[in-house]
Amino acid sequence: DTGVSQDPRHKITKRGQNVTFRCDPISEHNRLYWYRQTLGQGPEFLTYFQNEAQLEKSRLLSDRFSAERPKGSFSTLEIQRTEQGDSAMYLCASSPTGWGGNTIYFGEGSWLTVV
Amino acid sequence: DAKTTQPNSMESNEEEPVHLPCNHSTISGTDYIHWYRQLPSQGPEYVIHGLTSNVNNRMASLAIAEDRKSSTLILHRATLRDAAVYYCILRGDSGGGADGLTFGKGTHLIIQP
Numbered sequence: 400d401t402g403v404s405q406d407p408r409h410k411i412t413k414r415g416q417n418v419t420f421r422c423d424p425i426s427e428h429n430r431l432y433w434y435r436q437t438l439g440q441g442p443e444f445l446t447y448f449q450n451e452a453q454l455e456k457s458r459l460l461s462d463r464f465s466a467e468r469p470k471g472s473f474s475t476l477e478i479q480r481t482e483q484g485d486s487a488m489y490l491c492a493s494s495p496t497g498w499g500g501n502t503i504y505f506g507e508g509s510w511l512t513v514v
Numbered sequence: 515d516a517k518t519t520q521p522n523s524m525e526s527n528e529e530e531p532v533h534l535p536c537n538h539s540t541i542s543g544t545d546y547i548h549w550y551r552q553l554p555s556q557g558p559e560y561v562i563h564g565l566t567s568n569v570n571n572r573m574a575s576l577a578i579a580e581d582r583k584s585s586t587l588i589l590h591r592a593t594l595r596d597a598a599v600y601y602c603i604l605r606g607d608s609g610g611g612a613d614g615l616t617f618g619k620g621t622h623l624i625i626q627p
Contacts, residue, residue, distance in 0.1 A: 403557075434617075441601060441617030442558065490557050492615075499546040499605040500565065503615055505557035 401425060403506035405491050411512045412481055419477045420509045424493030431474050432503065433466055434490040435459065442490055448474060449497070481513045517541070518602045523622040526592050534587040534621055536602030541582050546605045548615065549576065549587045551598040558601065558617075561587065597625045 404423045412418050424431050429450050434442035445464070446456045450471035460466075463481075468474040478485055488508040494501045519537040526532045538547065548563040562569055562576045564585075569576040575588040589596055601620040 439619075441599075441619055442615075444616065492557075499544060500563065502548075502560045502563065503605075504560065505550075508557045 403491055403493050403504050405489075405506040405509045407509060408507065409510045409512075411514060414483060414513055415480055417477065417479045418481060418511060419475055420489050420491075420511075422474045422476070422491030422506060424472070424474070424491070425504055428493035428495055428504075429471075430494040430497055430501075430503075431468055432492040432494070433474070433476050434492065436488045436490060436508070437486075445476075445489075478511070481511075483513045486511055486513045517604050517616065518618055520600075520602050520618060520621045522619065523624065525624040525626060527626050528594060529591050532589040532592045532596070532623065534589075534600050534602075534623065535584065536586070537584045538602070538604055539583045541604055542606065544606060547576065547578060547582075547585050548603045548605050549574070550601045550603065550615070551596075552601070552620070553598045561600070563605075592623075592625050594625050594627060597623055599623070 406421045410418055432447040433445040435445055436442040444457050445460050446466050448468040451468050463479045466476045488510050490505055490508045492503045492505040494503045546563050546565050549561040550558040551561050552558045562571055562574050564576045564578055577586045599620040599622050601617050603615045
């Protein structure tokens with residue numbers, strides 16, 4: 400399968416611990432996006448990369464969140480000192496370019512539960 | 515803020531056509547209209563997109579109003595597997611900013627057997 404893959408699919412962590420999610424986009428897709436989704440809501444934009452450059456971060460992305468895409472391929476999203484409010488599904492998506500006519504492909508998401 | 519307006523929920527019967535409406539009165543000339551759907555516990559799945567003309571693919575049809583201020587996603591023969599939240603989204607071509615997708619709450623489609 401050559402779709403967007405995310406790992407781990409589920410993570411339960413204690414409050415205060417750090418967690419890291421990995422995303423492998425579709426090969427040769429320059430754009431990579433991170434979203435967060437809580438129950439009953441649509442996905443909310445967090446940040447995106449054009450190759451290895453992080454071009455925009457949402458105000459939702461507090462200082463405890465950091466995302467990287469070191470070689471313009473896979474990306475990681477780290478949450479430090481997790482809080483219960485961080486419990487959500489974290490979605491990764493990729494797209495060939497930023498052109499409005501391109502499709503954005505989503506992964507299955509990584510569920511985070513902070514206890 | 516989401517730039518589209520959709521009904522919160524709709525209900526239809528299996529094997530009947532479904533028309534999901536979307537209003538986007540502030541659409542700009544370069545905005546593409548995208549539809550995605552999300553099944554429970556899964557990531558959003560691309561359905562269809564268009565700019566000005568009506569579009570058809572194996573999943574659905576997209577009817578775009580002449581003034582582009584509204585559109586309708588048409589599922590020709592709904593099945594139980596089509597029960598999902600459907601999002602109508604505008605994707606700009608500005609080349610800058612968060613040109614990903616800005617999701618609203620979507621329409622929760624219920625299919626009755």
